[in-house]
Amino acid sequence: MHGLRVELGDRSYPVLVGREILGDPTAWSSLMTAPQVLVVTNEVVSPLWLEPALAGLGDRQVATLTLPDGERYKTLETLSVVFDTLAEHGFHRDAAILALGGGVVGDLAGFAAACWQRGVDVFQAPTTLLAQVDASVGGKTAVNHPAGKNLIGAFHQPRAVVADVATLATLPDREFRAGLGEVIKYGLGLDAQLFDWLESRLELLVDRDPQVLERAVFWCCSLKAEVVAGDEREAGRRALLNLGHTFGHAIEAATEFSEWLHGEAVGAGLVMACRLAAADGAMSGEDADRVEAMVRAAGLPVAPPPVGSARLRSLMGMDKKVSGGRLRLVVPDGIGSCRVRDDVPGRLLDAVLAEADRDG
Numbered sequence: 001m002h003g004l005r006v007e008l009g010d011r012s013y014p015v016l017v018g019r020e021i022l023g024d025p026t027a028w029s030s031l032m033t034a035p036q037v038l039v040v041t042n043e044v045v046s047p048l049w050l051e052p053a054l055a056g057l058g059d060r061q062v063a064t065l066t067l068p069d070g071e072r073y074k075t076l077e078t079l080s081v082v083f084d085t086l087a088e089h090g091f092h093r094d095a096a097i098l099a100l101g102g103g104v105v106g107d108l109a110g111f112a113a114a115c116w117q118r119g120v121d122v123f124q125a126p127t128t129l130l131a132q133v134d135a136s137v138g139g140k141t142a143v144n145h146p147a148g149k150n151l152i153g154a155f156h157q158p159r160a161v162v163a164d165v166a167t168l169a170t171l172p173d174r175e176f177r178a179g180l181g182e183v184i185k186y187g188l189g190l191d192a193q194l195f196d197w198l199e200s201r202l203e204l205l206v207d208r209d210p211q212v213l214e215r216a217v218f219w220c221c222s223l224k225a226e227v228v229a230g231d232e233r234e235a236g237r238r239a240l241l242n243l244g245h246t247f248g249h250a251i252e253a254a255t256e257f258s259e260w261l262h263g264e265a266v267g268a269g270l271v272m273a274c275r276l277a278a279a280d281g282a283m284s285g286e287d288a289d290r291v292e293a294m295v296r297a298a299g300l301p302v303a304p305p306p307v308g309s310a311r312l313r314s315l316m317g318m319d320k321k322v323s324g325g326r327l328r329l330v331v332p333d334g335i336g337s338c339r340v341r342d343d344v345p346g347r348l349l350d351a352v353l354a355e356a357d358r359d360g
Contacts, residue, residue, distance in 0.1 A: 002218045006137065007229040008157060015137055015161040015225060017218045019210065022125060022164040023052030031160040034096035034121055036061045038086060040109040041100040042069040045127050048170050053100050053125060063089045067105065071257040074104045074144050076152065082112040096121040096159070102128035102175070103135035103262060107150070110141030114156035121159045127167040129179025129213075130263045133186070133220035134241075136161045138228045144257060148318040149249045155233055163221070165214050173299075178263025180205065180298040181244070185270060186220045188291055189243040190227070192336025194219055199290070202297050239340045243330040244269030247304070250315035254307040267300030268356075276344065276352045277332045287335050302359070309353035 001018030014031070021027050037060050041050055046066045054062060065085045067078060086095070099109035099122060106124050113122035124136035142153025168176065183205075187195030197219075198205065204212045224241065231238040247269030251260055274291045277283035295302050304312060316327060326342040329349075333339060 002214070004218070004222055004225055006157070006225045008232060011157050013158055013160050015163065015221050017132075017163045017165065017214060017221060019164065019166045019214065021162060022049065022167065023055045025056050025058045027162065028056045029058065031162070032057075032096060032121075032123060034060070034094060036089070036091050036095035037063075037098055038082075038089070038091060038095065039064045039098045039100055040067065040082060040105055040112070041065070042067045042102075042105055044069045045101045045105070049100060049127055049167055053098065057098070061089075063091075067108075069104075071104055071144070071252070071262065074108050074142075074257070076143055079108060079112055079115075079143055082109065083116065086112070086116050091116070091120075093117045093120055096123060098123045098125060099136075100125045100127065101131070102126065103131045106131050106135050107140070107142050107153070110139070110156050110158065111143060111153055114141055114154040119156065122156060124158045124161045126161070126163055128171055129168055129176055129217070130182050131179075132163040132165070132168075132217045133179065134182040134224065136163065137221055137224045138238075138241075139232065147253075148315065149252050149257070151318075157232075161221075163217055165210065165217055168208060168213060175261065176208065177206070177299040178261040178267075181263035181265075181267035181270065181295070181300055183216055183220055184291070184294055184298065185241075185243050185266060186223050188270060188274075188332060188335060189240055189330070189338040190223050190336065191219075192334075194223070195294075195335050199294060202294065206298065239328070240330055240338055243332070243338050244273050246316055246327070246329055247272045247312070250312045251304045251307075253315045253318070254311050255305060259305065260301075264301055265304075267295045267298065268302055268304050271295055271302045272304075272352055272356050273330065274332055275355070276329070276348060279348050279352060280331070280344065283332050283334050287332075290335065291332075303356045306357065309350065309357040312353055312357075313350065 126136040139157035142150035248265035251265040274288040
C-alpha cells in the first residue's frame, strides 16, 4: 500500500492506494471516527464490493443506499433521494457518507455531504479507474443540469480516499478504458515523464497488470494532490486539470449524458485540444499525432459524435470556465505542459470543430 497526503492545512487528508485494502478494518479505524455512516453506491458496484466495504467499517451504525447506475442519474432528483435516506435514519452532523463507486457516485455523495446539515464528512472509496486517478481527489462535488455538466455543486474535500486497485478487476472493459482518458490527460498536461512511461507500458496498462496499474494510479494521484494543494478552488493552476474537458463536457451534454462515458469524451477532447494547439503553432504536429495514437491505442474515440460543430460550439459557451463572456480553453504547449488561454482565435476553434465533426 502506498500513501500520500493532500496538504490543505487543517483539511489535509490521506490518499491510500493499494490492493485488497477496501475491507481492511485497521485501515478504516485509523481514518474514520463517525459513529453513523451512509454508504452510497450503485446497482453495479453493490453486489461486487458492498460486502467488503461493510466489513471494513466494523461496528458502526451503517445504512446503505443503492442508486441506479449512469451519468444521467447525477441529478437534483437523485440528490434528494440521498437526503431522504439521511433523514430517514436520523443521521446528524457527526455522521459520514462513504461514496463507494465511480465518479458519478463520488460527485453526488460528496455534494450531499457538503449540504447535509451544512456539511458532514465524506470518504471516497473509488471503484473505477477514472475515479481513482481523478474524481475522488480534490473535493469537487456536483450534479448535472440539462444546460450542462456539473453546473450545480460545491467544493467539499473528503476526509480520506481509499483507492483499492483490486476493484478494477471487475470493471467492464469500456469503463476501464474510459479511465485511461484521464490518465493520459495527466501525462499530456503535467508530466512528460509520465507520458513517455505510458507510451512504453500502455499495453500492460490496458491488460490491467497489477503493478503497472497501481503505479499509474499513485502517480496520477500524486500529481493531482500537488495541484490541489496549491490551488484548491481553481483560481489558477488547478484549471489545467480541465485539459480536454471543455470539449468533452460539450460532447456529453450534446448526447444527453447517456451515450458517451466521461473518459471517452475526455479522450476525444484531448485530441481536439492538441489539434487546436497544433493549428495555432503552440504544439508540433508530431506531438499531436503521438497523443492521438495513444488515445486510439487506449481504445478511446478520437473525434466527437456527429452532433454538429455548431451544437458543440454552443455548449462550450455554457462551460464553467467561461469568464467575462470569453471562452477559456486549456491548450497544450507540448507533451507535459499546458496553459489556460482566452485568446484562441475563433476561426481556429471553428475549424477544429468542423474537422472533428467530419471525422466523427
